[in-house]
Amino acid sequence: MSDNKEVITCPACGNYMQKIFMPEAGVNIDICLDGCGGILFDNREFQKFDEPHEKIDEILAAIKDKTFIKVDENEIRTCPLCKVPMVKMGAGSAGVQIDVCNVCGAKFLDNGELQKIRTNGEEEDSDRLDSLMNSLYSDNLKNVLGNIQVPSKTSSRRKFFEDLVYKLIIK
Numbered sequence: 001m002s003d004n005k006e007v008i009t010c011p012a013c014g015n016y017m018q019k020i021f022m023p024e025a026g027v028n029i030d031i032c033l034d035g036c037g038g039i040l041f042d043n044r045e046f047q048k049f050d051e052p053h054e055k056i057d058e059i060l061a062a063i064k065d066k067t068f069i070k071v072d073e074n075e076i077r078t079c080p081l082c083k084v085p086m087v088k089m090g091a092g093s094a095g096v097q098i099d100v101c102n103v104c105g106a107k108f109l110d111n112g113e114l115q116k117i118r119t120n121g122e123e124e125d126s127d128r129l130d131s132l133m134n135s136l137y138s139d140n141l142k143n144v145l146g147n148i149q150v151p152s153k154t155s156s157r158r159k160f161f162e163d164l165v166y167k168l169i170i171k
């Protein structure tokens with residue numbers, strides 16, 4: 001199933017969800033703007049938004065300055081599309097649990113979870129970059145250049161290498 005058209009009720013709080021069109025990804029997502037702030041992604045939609053470089057401006061604009069009701073995140077949710085119980089699954093490495101429907105692939109994220117998953121991905125990248133840079137400098141360059149100091153994070157030479165490594169190896 002992709003991009004449901006019907007108005008659906010929030011699996012966490014039962015309020016009607018509102019559709020927001022995400023122009024970059026070309027899909028509609030459902031947000032619980034009048035209730036808990038949860039977001040429902042249809043099958044395959046979530047992967048268009050879980051990386052830090054993917055745009056979620058429309059989501060952020062929609063939830064800005066809103067206060068959402070608190071919901072019990074441990075409760076078993078029911079998929080609003082298939083009416084079957086959703087399964088809790090870890091997403092990213094931030095310890096975030098999302099609800100997944102094993103029938104249609106829909107994913108429900110509580111308010112704030114999407115941001116956590118995305119930020120964590122960013123930190124992970126920068127951690128990987130850090131250890132990669134350190135091993136590049138301290139292991140390889142040391143052999144060639146002798147005992148050199150790893151340039152500080154703000155040095156422009158290091159920045160140049162980091163950008164290069166990031167573009168060529170990580171991305």
Ligand SMILES: [Zn+2]
Pocket residue numbers: 010011012013014015032035036037038
């Ligand atoms: Zn809700």
Ligand SMILES: [Zn+2]
Pocket residue numbers: 079080081082083084101102103104105106
């Ligand atoms: Zn479903």
